[in-house]
Amino acid sequence: MKEKIIEKSNELFLNLGFKSVTMDEIANSLGVSKKTIYKYFKNKTDLIDGVTNHIFDTICCGIDEICEQKGNPIDDLFNIKQFVMTHLKDEKSSPQYQLQKYYPKIYSSLKQKQFKVMQGCVLENLKYGIEIGVYRKGIDIEFISRIYFNGLTGIKDKEMFPLKNYSMKTLMNYYYEYHLRGICTPLGLEKLEHQLKINQL
Template identity: 55%
Template sequence: MKKDILKTAVELFLTYGFKSVTMDDIANALGMSKKTIYQYFENKTVLVEESVMYLFQTISSGIEDIRDLEKNPIEEIFEIKRFLMKNLKDEKSSPQYQLEKYYPKIFKDIKERQFCVMEDCVTCNLERGVKMGLYRKDINVDFVSKIYFTCMMALKDKELFPLDNFSMQTLMNNYLEYHLRGICTSNGIELIDNYLKINQN
């Protein structure tokens, strides 16, 4: 039952935002009373915190599964992007903004966890890419991994990138191509071009 509540809460939070969704909304979506939800979660803040952690663990596990496939580093990045877009539902409601504004402690904690996971993922990706001759040997791996995380977070800033002007899909596609073309060798550029030709409309 608790897992069902978390799944539904995550779905609603991502679709409508952490502030916008009420306990009544979640109860109605599940076809149960609020009293039942409160048996598992003391209040909305607790539910938000556990929902965020549930989503984080789901995404972290999915990223690890993709990394275990040991695809070439360029294809791996695009596969992770596709997985994130599927699980974050295009983030049309600006959930990150609402989480940061209304639940700052939860936001700070999850951002630190996200950074640890992404830094490890990106660092390994960069190091593999250099060894395979797809990324330039002269890149500063530590710098690039930190810039990558910072820019990915910035894409979700709706003041910088209003939803009316930029879809998350477009932002992610443009940023990944920007990122990769800045660090790739000629062999890597050729691989990007082939991948985009086959997989992008």
């Protein structure tokens, strides 16, 4: 039952937002009473913590699988982007922004975990990209991995980048182009141009 509660809550939170979905709505969607939910989660905050950790673990497993295939590092970044956006429902409800605003403790904990996982993945991506000649030699990979993470979290600030002006897909494409043009070799730029054409469709 706990898994069903997490799955249904995950669906509702990502489609409608963490703030707007009530425990009553979750219970009704599952066809159970609120008491049933409270057997497993002491309150809504506890449920949101469980759901966000579930999303985090699911996304981490998917990213690991993509990275393990050792494809072209530029293709890998775009594949990871597509995988994450699919699991976050294209971020239509601005989940990260809502967490930051209404559940700051959960957001802070999640951000620290995201950084540890993403930095390792990005460092490997950068090293391999240099090795096969799609990224420039001599770039500071530690700095770039940190600025990359900071930029990815920054574009999810809905006050800075309102959804009415930018869809998340558009923002991600802009950010990936911005990131990669700064570090790619001519060979890498060819691969980037190909990915940008695919992602405009």
